[in-house]
Amino acid sequence: MNQNSFSKACRDAGTEFALSRMSRIAVLAFLFLGCWASVSADFQGSTHMMPFDEDTIAYSKTVANDAVMALQKKLDSGEATLKFEEDFGYARSLLKELKVSESSQMLVFSKTSLQRERITPQNPRAVFFSDDVYVGFIPGAPLMEFATVDPKLGGVFYSIEQKKMERPRFVRNDQCLECHASAKTMGVPGHLVRSFATDEAGIVDLASGTSLVNHRTPLADRWGGWYVTGKHGDQLHRGNLIGAAAFERQLKEPNHLGNVTDLGRFFDVSRHLRNQSDIVALMIIEHQAHMHNFITRLQYESTIAIQQYSHVNYLKNTVTAFLKYLLFTDEVQFTSPITSSSEFATHFTSLGPRDSKGRSFRELDMRTRLLKYPCSYLIYSAAFDALPKLIKSTIYTRLADVLSGKDTSADFQGLKPETRLAVAEILLDTKPDFAEFWKRSRSVAVSE
Ligand code: HEC
Numbered sequence: 001m002n003q004n005s006f007s008k009a010c011r012d013a014g015t016e017f018a019l020s021r022m023s024r025i026a027v028l029a030f031l032f033l034g035c036w037a038s039v040s041a042d043f044q045g046s047t048h049m050m051p052f053d054e055d056t057i058a059y060s061k062t063v064a065n066d067a068v069m070a071l072q073k074k075l076d077s078g079e080a081t082l083k084f085e086e087d088f089g090y091a092r093s094l095l096k097e098l099k100v101s102e103s104s105q106m107l108v109f110s111k112t113s114l115q116r117e118r119i120t121p122q123n124p125r126a127v128f129f130s131d132d133v134y135v136g137f138i139p140g141a142p143l144m145e146f147a148t149v150d151p152k153l154g155g156v157f158y159s160i161e162q163k164k165m166e167r168p169r170f171v172r173n174d175q176c177l178e179c180h181a182s183a184k185t186m187g188v189p190g191h192l193v194r195s196f197a198t199d200e201a202g203i204v205d206l207a208s209g210t211s212l213v214n215h216r217t218p219l220a221d222r223w224g225g226w227y228v229t230g231k232h233g234d235q236l237h238r239g240n241l242i243g244a245a246a247f248e249r250q251l252k253e254p255n256h257l258g259n260v261t262d263l264g265r266f267f268d269v270s271r272h273l274r275n276q277s278d279i280v281a282l283m284i285i286e287h288q289a290h291m292h293n294f295i296t297r298l299q300y301e302s303t304i305a306i307q308q309y310s311h312v313n314y315l316k317n318t319v320t321a322f323l324k325y326l327l328f329t330d331e332v333q334f335t336s337p338i339t340s341s342s343e344f345a346t347h348f349t350s351l352g353p354r355d356s357k358g359r360s361f362r363e364l365d366m367r368t369r370l371l372k373y374p375c376s377y378l379i380y381s382a383a384f385d386a387l388p389k390l391i392k393s394t395i396y397t398r399l400a401d402v403l404s405g406k407d408t409s410a411d412f413q414g415l416k417p418e419t420r421l422a423v424a425e426i427l428l429d430t431k432p433d434f435a436e437f438w439k440r441s442r443s444v445a446v447s448e
Contacts, residue, residue: 046318047183050300056307057153057300059189060174064156066148067133068170071097075168082168089162091126091137091144092273098146100130103344106285107263107277109202109242110225112194114159114176115141120202121242122267124227124277129285131351131381134191139271146170147180147191151386154296155180155189184211188296191289195224200243209238214290215283215331215370223282227266230279231259233336239277240266261341280340283370284348291376294322295383302391312390319394320411323402327423328374329414338366353380355429359422374415375423379431396437403427 052059063069074080074097083093095102107124111117118141119125128135136145143159150156157176160168181189195217196209202225210221220236228239240257241247249256262275269275298318305312324330339345345364354360361379363372378384387395401407403424405417428435 046297046301047187049181049183049187050297050304052181052188052300056304059153062153064148064150064153064172066150066156067098068146068148068156068158072170084164087271088137088139088273089144090160090168091135094144094160095128095135095273098130098133098135100128100133100135101344101347102128102273103276103278103342103347104128104130104281104285105272105274105276105278105342106281107227107272108225109227110194110196110198110204111202112179112192112204112225113138113145114173115143115145121198121200123271124267126272126274127285129281129288131288131378132383134285134289137273145176147176149292149381149383151382152299153189154292154299154383155185155191157189186290186293186297188293188300190293190296193286193289195222195226195238197224197238197244197247198242202242212290213286214325215287215328217286218332219334222286226282227260227263227277228258228279228282229261229263229276229341231261231337231339231341232279232334233259233338235334235336235338242266274342276342278340278342278344279338280348280364280366281342281344283338284344287370287376288378291325291378292383294325295378295381295387298322298391299383299387302388306388306390312388312394315391315394319391319398323395323398324411326376326379326399327402327412327415328369328371328376329412331369331374334366334368351377353430355426357425359426360430361426373422373426374419375427379427379434385433393437396434397441399434400438400441 071080075082080097082090082097084090085092106127108127109119109121109124111119113119113125113136115138118138123139126137132149134147142162144162146158148156157173157180158170159173160170177189180192184192193213194209194211195213196204196206198204204225209224210217213222221238223237223239224241226239228237234255236254237258240260241250246257263269263277264275301315301318302312305315349362349364351362352360359373361371361373361375361377364370365372398407402412402415403420405420428438
């Protein structure tokens, strides 16, 4: 049984009534063990809800310290102003002020949003992102949507009215948590990327897909409900397929809507800032959204553990899972090269930082895998840096052991010695607190 049909069997286990009592128990025991084994083999992190509105985290009561609040202050003081355009409202001006590149544009036509009735395959929602801001823009919709990354709170959600105003105001909107804080965001307020087949109107077929897409998701399961531009050779995916007929044709004529560079055949692209829904941008956001949720999950779990026990010893498995994701173990392998359809790839790569040999975690591979040096660039993010000291030193201890080769556990065996060395060298050059930690721990090891 492959992973997908097996997970489906796991889901269906509770609805199996036709069996006799004994065989039902045997089947359930088998499924339970099987589900357990498949979950642990493909561990993406815990997903049960964290109590984020209790006193320790106090999510809703805490004013965010993020890019949107910083821009609001500038708007209030007159240091920044927004330009309203007939076609796009504040979209272009907001992206500029929030330093989010237009080249990151991706288009999703499945009806998933607070403004779902505005989204159709003819009027898809554009999503843009940077390291700490995600933006949603639907042509003609009354609101623009924003999800930021607050270093302590995780995902924080805002909307702004798309009409010409004297004083444009972001409104924090915790209604968004209905979808943005669930098992699909690892039980914390966070970010979502999914893949479902839709009908001709963009209505999602919930039985058809993957509710949590990240860098481990096979390409064949990705991008249901999304437009995709860029080249990917003979690799199949579900992007650009709208309605059952398109999916059926895909069976006989693989990639009949693959390797697309022009979306004009699907809808009027002039209502959007760009005519692209870039494949590389999609793959980066898929890595990033889950990484952000993981960082938030660790922030919450460790803050609560420290308050309760004054230590984080119970979080060892979480740290292992976190590091596995950070270091791209179990990443899906490409079978053909993938190329960007916009200048997104160049933009992303240019962001650095680079080490003394010019290497950076943002260099793309795109022949067999996403990044040339498999370590998430979000290790430089304010959210990673805001993790409590105790959990950060637990992460650094294990990371140093993995990179130095001292850790020989099966979890990291896929990392080749030269990869470990390159990642260690880049980190030592570009991440000062890790370099400090490494120096200290090595000198202790030598003097022991
Ligand atoms: C009905 C469920 C639902 C609600 C409510 C909802 N969203 Fe989302 N949102 C989604 C889904 C699902 C995605 C991912 C797109 C996809 O894969 O279809 C998403 C993606 C996003 C993204 C881009 C990626 C990310 O997660 O950061 C932003 C930004 C966003 N939503 C903002 C908001 C804001 C702001 C609100 C509240 C005003 C909101 N959303 C309410 C379902 C919802």
